[in-house]
Amino acid sequence: MQHHPADNQRSAMIQSAQSLIIGELLKQQAIALGLLTGDEAINSIEEAAGLQAMLEQEVQVPQASAEECQRFYESNQQHFSTSPxxxxxxxxxxxxxxxxxxxxxxxxxxxxxxxxxxxxxxxxxxxxxxxxxxxxxxxxxxxxxxxxxxxxxxxxxxxxxxxxxxxxxxxxxxxxxxxxxxxxxxDGQVLPFEFIKDKVEEYLNERVQRKATAQYIHTLISDAKITGFTFDLESSPLIQ
Missing domain, CATH: 3.10.50.40 (Chitinase A; domain 3)
Known part of the structure; x- marks a missing residue:
């Protein structure tokens, strides 16, 4: 619970439970795909590597195009300015x-x-x-x-x-x-697109990856048989 700050103890408890359940679902899926052994003696580094390999294999993440980066830059130029x-x-x-x-x-x-x-x-x-x-x-x-x-x-x-x-x-x-x-x-000056296009691309790719991973977790939760806990799939910050 200490890793999930919240306004009250119950909210922290719910977020903690959600995190533990999601972690177990990912681990079970990695075992089913043969990317983890299921051996209880496995260490945290090996487990993290197995889960990362599973996400790279299972989650398809399209890369942001040059046109998408340009549109994002033009729509959010206030974020790409020097400080006043x-x-x-x-x-x-x-x-x-x-x-x-x-x-x-x-x-x-x-x-x-x-x-x-x-x-x-x-x-x-x-x-x-x-x-x-x-x-x-x-x-x-x-x-x-x-x-x-x-x-x-x-x-x-x-x-x-x-x-x-x-x-x-x-x-x-x-x-x-x-x-x-x-x-x-x-007032600050807007930075030219050429100066920050790599950062824009990196940001958009990370955002798409988070969304795709959240959708994958959503699917695992929907397909799993979970008793004793009900997910609020629309509002949980852990799967957004």
């Missing part, structure tokens, strides 16, 4: 994640400071010196140039979604509550 580059200043009102009451109070303080900045942005330096708990206050709140992966995810998400200028709402992160200004934004 942002020049950011901020004020951090620091509070630990567990201090819920403190964070609520600081959010109200942040809203008040944002209103003050909306009226006069030139007072930012004064507010940084007075309120910020971030070492960047020594640089007037400047975080320099930020690209994807250079700050905590929750702060990054808000920055990447915002336009240039003062962000008109407080941003909460694991460090506290932020008031942020984006001084400059350089």
């Amino acid at each position: 580059l942002l020049e950011v200043r901020h004020i951090l009102l620091g509070a630990p994640p567990e201090d819920v009451t403190g964070r609520m109070q600081l959010t109200e303080v942040a809203k008040s400071l944002i209103t003050e900045l909306q009226q006069d942005l030139s007072c930012f330096k004064e507010l940084v010196n007075k309120h910020s708990d971030c070492p960047s206050k020594q640089q007037q709140g400047s975080l320099g140039q930020i690209s994807k992966g250079q700050t905590v995810a929750e702060f990054e998400k808000a920055l990447l979604a915002a336009d240039s200028g003062l962000i008109d709402y407080p941003i909460e992160s694991r460090y506290g509550v932020h008031i942020a200004i984006i001084d400059r934004r350089v």
